[in-house]
Amino acid sequence: MNAKKILSLSMASAMAAALLAGCGSTAAASSTAESTGTAAASSTAESTGTAAAAAGKVYYLNFKPEQDEDWKALAAKYTEQTGVPVEVVTAASGQYETTLMSEMAKSDAPTLFQVNGPVGLANWKDYCYDLTGTPVAGELTSDAYALKDGDATLGIAYVIESYGIITNKTLLEKAGYTVDDIQSFADLKKVAEDITARKDELGFDAFTSAGMDGSSDWRFKTHLANLPIYFEYQEDGISSTDAIKGSYLDNYKNIFDLYINNATCDPKELAGKTGDDSRNEFLAGEAVFFQNGSWEYNNLVGDGKFSDDDVTMIPIYVGAGDEANQGLCTGTENFWCVNKEAPEEDIQATLDFIYWCVSSEEGTKAMADMGFVIPFKAAQESNNVFVKADTELTAAGKTPVSWNFTTMPSEEWKNGVGSALTAYAAGTGDWNGVVTAFVDGWATEAALNAA
Amino acid sequence: MEKAIKKYWPVFVLPTLAAFLIGFIWPFIWGIGLSFCKFTTVKNVEFVGLSNYLNVWKDATFLHAFGFTTVFTIVSTVLINVLAFLLAMLLTRHMRGTNVFRTVFFMPNLIGGVVLGYIWQILLNGVLSLLEKPLLSLNATYGFWGIVILMCWQQIGYMMIIYIAGLQNVPPDLIEAARIDGASNSQILFKIKIPMVMPSITICTFLTLTNSFKLYDQNLSLTNGEPAKATQMLALNITDTFYARSGAQWKGIGQAKAVVFFLAVIALALVQLRFTRSKEVQA
Known part of the structure; x- marks a missing residue:
């Protein structure tokens, strides 16, 4: 009888052990599988x-x-x-x-x-x-x-890395321009609006969809938002702040308006557009401009895609600062x-x-x-055409725009600006909503960080 | 037989008990403990007393999420149970194809929440853009009803099965006797059937109530709280607090929110159980 009891207890513990071992080994298996x-x-x-x-x-x-x-x-x-x-x-x-x-x-x-x-x-x-x-x-x-x-x-x-407006040079030439024609926000606006006016005849649009889906909205709520922050920091001579003033938000509005009103889709549909949508439109030659960064190189250039000569990257002009000497956003x-x-x-x-x-x-x-430029002495030259564009612009004496979005107070702040931009694009919200999310949101989040 | 169970119960209980202790009880106690701490990883914690609880209401989003979740819970609990009960009544009438219908209505419950959320997002956004209305993530009202529709679609089948089981257990002689006494259909429904299926109602309201209150995956995939957190529910708010804010203190605050959330679910469930239990009758 006693032996039976011991047997049963040992079986129970064996089962428990097997159960736990099961947990352990599946975890290990999945991590190696990854x-x-x-x-x-x-x-x-x-x-x-x-x-x-x-x-x-x-x-x-x-x-x-x-x-x-x-x-x-x-x-x-x-x-x-x-x-x-x-x-x-x-x-x-x-x-x-x-x-x-x-x-x-x-x-x-x-x-x-x-x-x-x-x-x-x-x-x-x-x-x-x-x-x-x-x-x-x-x-x-x-x-x-x-x-x-x-x-x-x-x-x-x-x-x-660098980001800016990736440009399809072939299409731009078809529309009668070259990248040299775009040296300021006014130029960019003129070119984009001209392409929009003639889009039926040309067969393509100026900008890819500025998708506000989670896979794409960081291009606007984080990367594009860097520009008004950068110019404000420059003007005030600071490198971070607990209370942004939003001095350059009108410029932010202008560039965002330009993106959404000269794009491949109705601004109302942007809420559901993804990063893939935008990239595929660019790859299919449906639009000339695509705001993104040097990390997109391998997605855009290669077999069945573009060649190095087809694409380049130009600065995001917002009509602020010294536009003649503005470079890509590099950081x-x-x-x-x-x-x-x-x-x-x-x-x-x-x-x-x-x-x-x-x-x-x-x-x-x-x-x-990997397409990286590395900030180390032994670095080798990358064949990434967007990185080369940055090198050329810097060599021509242009000043790169630094990445100040690393000072944004939190992910929550970005999400707030993102929702406001989406609502603005769709017409369910107005620009004041963006300003509130940008300025007041910054102060709130900075205060909460300090809590 | 009974003797054997008395003797060998540890064989059956121990493995599961061990798993339950390790996988549930221990993390739960840890979780409560962490709500009093400031930490980045659970290996390195600093006790801060009650300050996390004092900061729970500091960001206004938690209160809004609480309100939104409450309204959603009420609406979805009522809708799901009423519709599931109606379906169960229909499908206990010995019509042709009853089994096919039962299977069809039950099926949505077999699909995971995140997948459902994305499918319905595409579907509803498609309809909304055809109607030229703002998309789900732009309008809180559409977002709210979107989640309600999704939850109804998913849960009605499951609750229907429970109600069918309940309705089939109503003794036919009771109904027959009522008919002979001249009771109308609605009298039979309200005076006999509903009181007799009260145990099923208890289970179903409990399930829908807690499911709705704890809803996470569907909320995440359908609207992700957009626009501007207007459709954010409690569980999503807690993960956001935990991961989307910077600073170590927010981990503890998120944890404190989770404890408050847990207490709310417990309180709600207990009140509901007491209320529906009191209506249960014996045949």
């Missing part, structure tokens, strides 16, 4: 022996889904050369903060992660290793690319941070890995192939 590339990498790393384990390991939580494969290939190459296991996991688009938060709570937390600037750093600064004096910090071409908190360098920008919201809480050897392994990425032949080559 990173099929790394599965191979980490298993080879394991087989190279215990020496590698003692030398630490790298776990990179990657922000850019479009570069997922490239990072995994680069990590595998590094593991092959050094025996140090590098795991790359990419968060789903728009889920980085969520993923990071849960990953950081695990015992095997990411050793390398990223924040999007000062506002993002506020959440994570307790976890950031001070990179002052590390070799990778020494490779930076300018101190401006270090993200600082006081004297400590907590983040390092690893990629510089970064991608800062690498090293997890301070990680074991000593993992921190060292991570520092070695990122140093290798930005200084070695293979590393810099891979970064250039």
Whole structure:
């Protein structure tokens, strides 16, 4: 009888164990499934022996889904050369903060992660290793690319990107203009409105749809909104603020009006238009202009798409500041941070890995192939035509517009401006709604951040 | 048999109990604990006392979400239960094709909330743009009724099945006796059928009430709170507090909101259970 009892109890515990083991193994399986590339990498790393384990390991939580494969290939190459296991996991688009938060709570937390600037750093600064004096910090071409908190360098920008108005040069010529004809907001308006007036004859529109769906609205609530913020900061000589005045909101309205009234669709439909819609319209030659950034290069240029000669990028003119000398919007919201809480050897392994990425032949080559311009001394030239456009404009003496949207108080603020813009475009709201969301929303959110 | 159960109950209970403790009770206690803390990850928390609870109402959106959720819950609970009951009455009349209809009405319940939300968003936006009206994410009224329609479509079938089971259990002799006494159809419905299916009504109102109050996926995928949070419900508001604001303090405030939310759901459910239970009768 007693034996039976023991048997039953042991069976029960075995079942419980199986249940829990089940949870554990499925979790592991899904994480390797997500990173099929790394599965191979980490298993080879394991087989190279215990020496590698003692030398630490790298776990990179990657922000850019479009570069997922490239990072995994680069990590595998590094593991092959050094025996140090590098795991790359990419968060789903728009889920980085969520993923990071849960990953950081695990015992095997990411050793390398990223924040999007000062506002993002506020959440994570307790976890950031001070990179002052590390070799990778020494490779930076300018101190401006270090993200600082006081004297400590907590983040390092690893990629510089540009955005502006991507232009289909072939179509623009068909309409009788070249990019040289567009040197100011007035020029842009003239060209766009002329194309709209003749659109039946030309067979295309000026702008792609300014979609306000979540996959596309960041182009306007964040990137376009950078321009009025930039000009206000310039005028006031500041680099961040708790209370925006909105001095250049009329310019913001003008450019947004131009976008929505000279586009491929009725402004009322914008609420449902996605990023893919906009890109596909551009690829299909339905519109000349497409506001987006250098990261779109691989989506626009290639087999069956455009060639390097078809497209270029021009500055977003809003009729403010010194337009003759305005360049593209160039900056970064991608800062690498090293997890301070990680074991000593993992921190060292991570520092070695990122140093290798930005200084070695293979590393810099891979970064250039991803279409990145990297702010490090050993950087190789990228073949990205939009990056080249930025280089040319800067060489011609134009001043790039810096990325000030990293100082926007919160995601909530962006969402508020986004809803107001959508309502304005559809006619269910007026421009005052945008002004309120922009100015009052900023103050409210800044106050709430301080709460 | 009974003896065997007495003896071997741990074999049956322990595995599930362990899973329940680890997967539910422990995170729940942790969750309440975290609402008194400031934290970025759960490994590194700092006790701050009640200040999170004091800040719960600090952003005006929570109160609005509370109001919106309450109105939505009332409307959808009434609509779903009335319509489900009517369907159940229709489908217990021994018509041809009853089983086909039951299956068809039940099917929407098998599709996940997020998928449904996106499908209905496309569908409703298509209709709205044909009518030249503003799209769902531009008009709070359309957004509200959009979610109501979606929830009705999804839940009516499920509740209908429960009501059918209840109606089939009404003893036919009771109805027959009433008919012989000369009761009209509506008298039979209100004096006999409804009191007899009261246990089903208790279950169905409980389910719809809590489902509506806790609604998240459908809200997220259909309107995502647009325009300007006008259609944002409580659960969505809590995740937004947690993830869309910057600063470590908001995690704790989000957690405190979640505890307030939990208490509200519990209170509501208890009141409802007490109310409908009191109407239940024995045949």
